[in-house]
Amino acid sequence: MARFDSLDGWLSWQEQFHPRPIDLGLQRVAEVFRRLEPQPGRIPTITVAGTNGKGSCVAYFEAIYRAQGYRVGAYTSPHILKYNERIRVDSQPVPDQDVCAAFERIDAVRGDISLSYFEFGTLAALDIFSRAGVDVRILEVGLGGRLDAVNIVDPDVALVTTIAIDHVDWLGHTEADIGREKAGIFRRATPAVIGDSHAPDSLLQAAREKQADVLQIGRAFDYQKQAEGWDWYTDQLKLQQLPEPVLKGEHQFRNASAVIMAVTCLQARLPVYEAAIRQGLLTAELKGRFQLIAGDPPILLDVGHNPQAVRSLLDYLHGSFQTVKIHAVFAMMKDKDIPGVLAMMRERVAQWYLAPLKNPRAAHEELLEYYFQQLDIGNVNKGYADFAAAFNDARRHALPGELILIFGSFFLVSEYLSQFP
Template sequence: MRFQTLADWLAWQETLHPKSIDLGLSRVKTVYGRLLPRATPLFTITVGGTNGKGSCVAMLDSILRQQGYRVGTYTSPHLLCYNERIRIDGRPVSDELICNAFERIERVRNKTTLSFFEFGTLAALDIFATADLDVQVLEVGLGGRLDAVNIIDADAALIASIDLDHQDWLGDTRAAIGLEKAGIFRPGRPAVIGDTDVPATVIRYAFEHSMPVTCFGRDFGYEVFDEGWNWCGRDTQLTALPLPALQGNHQLINASAVLELLQRIEGSLPVGESAIRDGLRLVSLSGRFQYIPASVPVLLDVAHNPQAVKVLADYLSSRFDGKTIHAVFAVMRDKDIHGIIYNIKDLVEHWYLAPLEMSRAATADQLSAVFDSLGVATVRSGFEDAASAFDAAQQNAESGQLVLVFGSFFLVSEILAHIS
């Protein structure tokens, strides 16, 4: 074997390709054809979206497993360990399984370059191919049309939301980004969109390519009451459902899209109402409105674009109204930093800029310039690392106040590891 440990494999993969992101399917499709030339097709659900895709994958996984199906999920990025990306029946697979998959990929790769994400995608597909699964649920990494998971023709696909993010790769309008995400749809196969304002270009694209698309607000939706909620589809209703265990009102939109997709594939993967109820109650997902109770409680969220931060701000307003909030913050410099800070600045009393050892991360000086432009004065920087920024926030916060950690998956990952 080329490397003996998962850490060594991952470190090598980070140096293998000259670009961290290299959208396109030709290279990864070539290697996949060599790796699994006679693979038996697995029922595949592909999930994309600007925000909410991780939550949708988690709910699909939870409900399908409650029905008794054997489910493989592939997601990214991870929070605490790489193995989280590849799960079977809710559990991360072992280092040994991943290393063996990497070795098989390396044997057939020849001189084809693969990115870090492409290596991981192929490893997940390789592991799932021999795991006796009923269904694999694949989360898009970036966009959809040219993302590595799109080498698999999905039997059904879901787009959770469409908004501005990764504009350098996907386009600078919701219409353009929506078309990139709609690339995971296939003619004649169920396509579900959970966005509340679907661009007309996406609807037209689906119609022109005979993709039977259903949309939130037009074809399905929900109504909420004190103890639960009702889901309404074209021909079906589910009443008095338990609220999803994932926090935030926006999760009802995600859950609605998930239930619509399950209705659309009931001929292949029938799911009973009891499995839906239990799956919603038991679903879990780290880093999404994750609350850690204490005298100074901590809330962690991976919100990293203006849309997600607006959802976070709404949640803070409803759940922590009147509380003093200390925010530990880091973000990648290619994000809409102005829009992110603008959407939450009125709720945060004190800011702590957490340094990340990544070339993509915005520096304290870059962030300070944005805070200055928005008239935000209570900003602290100069910390040795993210953990030091978090510790400072906890020390300065008084009992009953809140420490918020948000802005980047990488920041939430570091703080979760620090807390652990």
């Protein structure tokens, strides 16, 4: 008999079941995986870690391999609207009943082993992909790398996108510490693609210690923008006049370049023609990252929540909305670098609207006010009952030709997409 008959029931229980919401370590989840996993054959696996850019890279992998005709499993986090977004087969979120069935199988074999919310989800994704007969699985690391549940699987290619300060309570307070944690996904004699030309030495040193095959952008591969399109190249291979990535921002050329390198590494097992790469660059989809909603004024959604991600946002705004007045609906989690983000955006935003979120991790209005005052940032609108009130006030104030920017948290973007579809 199943413990619950609905996905909401399973998820509510998982949120309370394990004593720690984040419990890094592989022993418990690896043991349950050993009991659970039917081993019909080794599925080619790509693991993606990094501070920013993971979601974009997974989207490119999905689009490229699907364009080639492969059946693709993708596991990502967090979700924006529905939990099912985390587990996709051929870019479609799996149905509730499939997730519930996977949770039931996990519950049946775990015995007295306690699992966290994220560990249940990771095991469910791996179980579903095995039963769906996918040709390749793309696994996004949720937090760090070395001790993240995704790391129970040995990848055929490991990709690290970028390294920046984030999640310091779990990963360390320096880029060197964080680099070592991200390098935990690397394996001996396995391609280790690094999409950050300025990656900390700790990441490269850890890769060498593991005897991984290091392939870093700017060294083993690179790209060059042209008057029309762009070129990607290694010493042995060159793809010319590729279409501009559909996901916007200069950093997307770096993300796409790293993905092409990883795809090239797997050519012997998963052959991909250049036409599929081109199509994938044009068809990748990712909610909440530079997502532009047409209108007058238009609305721009961005889930970026650390200074590195906001630097990419600023670059995009400079290129696409250089002289446009910006109204920012804003919220962040209290464990993020709020003053760092505000300091970067202060000269670009004309009016701020502080949106309350129903999340215990969200920074409350008094804390946000404190940071705004410390940085001497004015034009702050506050006192709203909920997100909708803050957004509607921004809509009332924004004139035609201006821009409403909703940024700072996945949860904030989720509020918009759920209430104003």
